[in-house]
Amino acid sequence: MDLINAALSKYVYVVTIFLMVAGLFVVVARANMIKKLVGLSIFQSSVYLLYLGPAKIFGATAPILDSDYTAY
Amino acid sequence: MEPLIDIVSGVFVAAGAFFVLVGAIGLVRLPDLYTRIHGASVIDTAGAGLLIVGMMLQAGWSLVTLKLLFILGIFLFTLPVAGHALARAALREGLEPKLTHDRRAPAGDAPDAAEEA
Amino acid sequence: MELLISFALFTLLGVVTVAIVSQRNLVAVVILGSIYSFLIASVMVVLDAVDVALTEASVGAGISTVLLLAGLKLTRTRDYRGQDPNVVGALLAIAVGGALVWGSLVLPPFGAPDAPIHQHVAPRYIEGAGTEIGVPNIVTAVLADYRGFDTLGETTVVFVAGMAVLLLLRRSSLQSAPPSDDEQPAMSGDLVLRVGTKLILPFILLFALYVQFHGDYGPGGGFQAGVIAASAVILLGLTLGLRRARRIAPPALAHAMIPLGVLIFAGTGVATMLLGGDFLEYAVLAHEAKEGHHLGIMLVEAGVLVTVSGTMISLFYAFVERGR
Numbered sequence: 058m059d060l061i062n063a064a065l066s067k068y069v070y071v072v073t074i075f076l077m078v079a080g081l082f083v084v085v086a087r088a089n090m091i092k093k094l095v096g097l098s099i100f101q102s103s104v105y106l107l108y109l110g111p112a113k114i115f116g117a118t119a120p121i122l123d124s125d126y127t128a129y
Numbered sequence: 130m131e132p133l134i135d136i137v138s139g140v141f142v143a144a145g146a147f148f149v150l151v152g153a154i155g156l157v158r159l160p161d162l163y164t165r166i167h168g169a170s171v172i173d174t175a176g177a178g179l180l181i182v183g184m185m186l187q188a189g190w191s192l193v194t195l196k197l198l199f200i201l202g203i204f205l206f207t208l209p210v211a212g213h214a215l216a217r218a219a220l221r222e223g224l225e226p227k228l229t230h231d232r233r234a235p236a237g238d239a240p241d242a243a244e245e246a
Numbered sequence: 247m248e249l250l251i252s253f254a255l256f257t258l259l260g261v262v263t264v265a266i267v268s269q270r271n272l273v274a275v276v277i278l279g280s281i282y283s284f285l286i287a288s289v290m291v292v293l294d295a296v297d298v299a300l301t302e303a304s305v306g307a308g309i310s311t312v313l314l315l316a317g318l319k320l321t322r323t324r325d326y327r328g329q330d331p332n333v334v335g336a337l338l339a340i341a342v343g344g345a346l347v348w349g350s351l352v353l354p355p356f357g358a359p360d361a362p363i364h365q366h367v368a369p370r371y372i373e374g375a376g377t378e379i380g381v382p383n384i385v386t387a388v389l390a391d392y393r394g395f396d397t398l399g400e401t402t403v404v405f406v407a408g409m410a411v412l413l414l415l416r417r418s419s420l421q422s423a424p425p426s427d428d429e430q431p432a433m434s435g436d437l438v439l440r441v442g443t444k445l446i447l448p449f450i451l452l453f454a455l456y457v458q459f460h461g462d463y464g465p466g467g468g469f470q471a472g473v474i475a476a477s478a479v480i481l482l483g484l485t486l487g488l489r490r491a492r493r494i495a496p497p498a499l500a501h502a503m504i505p506l507g508v509l510i511f512a513g514t515g516v517a518t519m520l521l522g523g524d525f526l527e528y529a530v531l532a533h534e535a536k537e538g539h540h541l542g543i544m545l546v547e548a549g550v551l552v553t554v555s556g557t558m559i560s561l562f563y564a565f566v567e568r569g570r
């Protein structure tokens with residue numbers, strides 16, 4: 058149960074790394090330029106996920122100051 | 130009152146989700162592009178409409194409800210126009226619909242109708 | 247519940263990515279890329295990053311798809327060459343993946359409030375946005391005020407990229423034929439599309455202005471608003487004909503807007519220097535520090551709006567001119 062919890066809590070990083078690897082593979086291994094561009098966009102989005110994943114707090118809200126919420 | 134609103138909005142959201150599922154199955158299983166657009170339009174109108182009504186019930190009387198109403202208006206207006214554009218582009222490119230009996234006039238309403246089915 | 251939604255979205259992302267890697271039809275790849283961008287925007291909303299989600303949805307699922315499809319129109323639509331199994335590429339990707347997995351072992355668990363990322367810089371900005379600047383959207387406060395210099399760099403990057411693409415794609419006035427009178431795209435002349443576009447266009451522009459000026463109080467800001475405004479012009483060009491689009495948003499104006507935004511942004515910095523403060527120190531712009539911050543943020547966001555929308559419109563015109 059603890060192992061499952063630990064695995065689930067890292068799922069976002071698994072997805073980030075999978076997207077990064079997939080984007081890198083498309084850029085390196087496919088010859089067509091349009092595909093390379095889409096692969097680059099996949100890679101770029103995975104970098105966004107890399108920044109945003111560790112910053113999430115359960116029960117917090119978006120970073121817009123509001124009197125109803127205390128955590129962002 | 131609160132649990133009643135929750136139950137009713139849950140029913141609406143569930144119905145919307147059901148219609149989205151039906152539309153998705155239609156997108157995959159229907160035989161032709163033109164029939165698949167029918168499947169997609171079910172998602173646009175029934176699915177999105179019921180989901181948004183469910184969300185409006187959850188939001189209560191607030192600004193969020195008004196914004197959801199605007200979003201519903203935009204969905205109901207633009208998504209069928211997009212489906213129409215898709216079908217028109219396909220017809221102009223020459224994609225013939227799979228018909229068992231072609232009721233189109235011999236002169237051809239569609240720009241690229243070459244022969245009757 | 248949040249966990250469940252994010253799991254479902256992550257799984258969908260994985261499926262779409264596998265489809266993009268293996269598809270051969272390039273139109274399908276571009277549309278799958280648009281679906282991917284929309285899913286990433288949803289994931290970002292679940293991760294509470296609403297500004298980034300709005301930008302990703304408008305840029306990735308909107309403008310990028312249109313420009314890629316315009317590029318596809320100029321080339322072929324099937325990937326004929328590259329489906330042979332690329333072992334070196336796969337090994338490289340797996341090696342990089344292994345290194346990343348090893349690096350991610352020290353990352354904090356998902357959703358923990360005591361992660362180091364929340365301890366040092368973030369509380370300073372969260373408090374400062376309320377007290378020093380008075381802008382509820384912390385992201386806009388950080389983007390336009392605390393890290394305004396970086397945003398100036400970003401706007402300059404957009405400017406340089408737009409210039410580079412225009413230099414590559416635009417034909418000189420000697421080479422290109424003058425715009426003919428009957429250059430109607432295939433979609434025009436259809437009543438439903440014309441009426442639909444004419445009805446929805448003012449609301450798109452209104453929404454762009456709403457996103458721009460409401461960026462202090464909700465998700466929004468210059469980048470998103472610029473992209474939405476540009477998408478209105480692109481819709482106009484696609485459905486009502488390029489001649490009318492050129493009359494309403496002239497290409498010369500779009501080309502001039504690209505550096506004008508950077509000028510507005512950097513000009514705000516120079517104005518603050520002339521008024522006695524440092525570069526981009528907004529507090530000197532008005533009598534009271536908070537008013538100065540508000541004015542400064544409004545000016546720089548306007549600069550970003552002008553540059554981004556000018557770039558997107560110019561790119562669209564450059565692609566379409568090339569295709570004639």
